[in-house]
Amino acid sequence: MRTSQYLLATQKETPAEAEVISHQLMLRAGMVRKLASGLYTWLPTGLRVLNKVAAIVRDEMNKAGAIEISMPVVQPGDLWVESGRWDDYGPELLRIKDRHNRDFVLGPTHEEVVTSLVKNEISSYKQLPLNLYQIQTKFRDEVRPRFGIMRSREFIMKDAYSFHIDAQSLDQTYQRMHQAYCNVFERIGLSYRPVIADSGSIGGAVSHEFHVLADSGEDDIAYSDASDYAANVELAEAIALGQVRAGSAQLTLVDTPGAKTIQAIATLLKCDVKQTVKTLIVKADETSEHEFVALVLRGDHSLNSIKVEKLALIASPLQMADEAAVKAKLYCGFGSLGPVGLSIPVIVDRSAETVADFICGANTEAQHFTGANWQRDVKTYVVEDIRDVVAGDPSPDGNGTLAITKGIEVGHIFQLGDKYSKAMNCGVLTETGKHDLLQMGCYGIGVTRIVAAAIEQHNDKFGIIWPQSIAPFSVVIIPMNMHKSALVKEVAEKLYKDLCDVGVDVLFDDRKERPGVMFNDMELIGIPYSVVIGERNLDNQQIEIKNRKSGEKTLLEVDNLLEYIKNLG
RNA sequence: CGGUGAGUGGCGCAGCUUGGUAGCGCACCUGGUUUGGGUCCAGGGGGUCGUAGGUUCGAAUCCUAUCUCACCGACCA
DSSP states (O other): OBGGGSOOOOOSSOOTTOOSHHHHHHHHTTSEEEEETTEEEEOHHHHHHHHHHHHHHHHHHHHTTOEEOOOOSEEEHHHHHHHTHHHHSGGGSOEEEOTTOOEEEEOSOOHHHHHHHHHHHOOBGGGOOEEEEEEEEEEOOOSSOBTGGGBOSEEEEEEEEEEESSHHHHHHHHHHHHHHHHHHHHHHTOOEEEEEOOOSTTSSOOEEEEEEEOTTOSEEEEEESSSSOEEETTTOOOOOSSOOOOOOSOOEEEEOTTOOSHHHHHHHTTOOGGGBEEEEEEEBOTTSSOSEEEEEEETTOOBOHHHHHTSTTBOSSOOBOOHHHHHHHHSSOGGGOOSTTOSSOEEEEHHHHTOOSEEEEOSSTTEEEEEEOBTTTBOOOEEEOOBOOOTTOBOTTSSSBEEEEEEEEEEEEEEEETHHHHHTTOEEEOTTSOEEEOEEEEEEEEHHHHHHHHHHHSEETTEEOOOGGGOSOSEEEEESSTTTOHHHHHHHHHHHHHHHHTTOOEEEOOSSOOHHHHHHHHHHHTOSEEEEEOHHHHTTTEEEEEETTTOOEEEEEGGGHHHHHHTOO
């Protein structure tokens, strides 16, 4: 491709709206343009990258035994009513009507369509397992699209759906897809981590997310420094810090005027915050005889709302009690609450239970207890895991300690079980001739999001640094002063033709621009190698090739160049 | 949905308080100059000032309504 016949579309200035680096660079490098909130046009350079990512994903899917299909973007609303998601999915599901006033949706995902397909096409266990996938545009009407391509409303996703006669078969395919996902991210050249993801709401189901590690990620990932354990902080298990032990101190009431926060108490009583516990009051579940439940955490820990919501006693979604209601019920405000002598159910975090002789509110304004102990001073309570893990916690698998990093979710795999096959009655005849519902798995990769995530991970002050695997071009020819030098032009043209002939993705910058302009544009776009052709080196029969990532320049004989480029990674 | 801020040429912005012929930088076009890291000079084209209504002799500027966008939060995966 010649730049003179291409839509390069680079920009010097960053549009004001671009917040994250990938968004800024994608706009400046001429990869995408915004059409409306969360909607982007992909320009030639961006599309080249997108297509390369898609090709790798497709290849790994095929290798893993998945079969490609293509389903409609527009789906009948009836299917969503059937699965129950017409009501459950909420406003993120964009609903439209056709000319006959029938309901349709723009597909945010395709469980309904694919289940409907398989229900009609598959009738025998002999046809299983089956794994179908597509690479296709999805639409989710996000409340707040942001970070450019990272969280847009329209995006491209690879979604696969597998169908099985039993859980064992599902698990086999699940493991195969897990491996295929690892292969994809390794081939692209991203630093990533598979993490344990939410599995609670569908009961017994298994789920993993794949995260590209980057500081701008929206998720916190906890991982072990000594094993493969990694989980989203939302659900990483927090194990007890130390043993439960009996204390020796006397339960003592102390005055703590004005001290309403844990920090203030610790300062006032000159103790470690780890010696305190804090008590939070939340709404109880409707089925409970109580209105409120008390949650007790060690002073320095924070509540994990996802874990708490899963407890039967607690209302879901989680609702914190308001202070006026707490005062009416318990006769004191937030700052002086404690588990001793409380008239509502008490749930204690595992690590809070290990604190002996602790300090807590006395349920009287401006007073606290010191030397409090479980069992002795608080008779009835339940111990649960209700806090967020923090860096330095022991890993739940018993190996090493946890560290926390930011991640961008680029893949999510899930053992669905029979959720959809049951709702839509999708089954087959088994070996014994009886009708059985299918077990399903679903597996998503955000193809467009990978492009943005790759940039978040690979950039410098000059622009993007593409891994060779997904670079829009493998190499760019930058001629110096070609419009004056017949020799430069001749060498550049010949090299361009030779590279095209051997199938290298080459860009030839034949614009009548100053060298600096060309260098800057090509570094911004992030092409892995630049071949600089100038009279200065041609006089010695040499050509310079520069590595975008390392900045390293190599001088080569003109005659050896073609071979050298063909052998580049 | 709540809070905050912004809509002026393709992009980045000034002008608005105090109403009076719409400006700057980048980009673009022409000519010259320069040519191994975003040259310099001269000339030029392009804007219903988000939209609608109002006040006024006169509105980018004041008033009202409305739309859009961004950021923070909530929500979602």
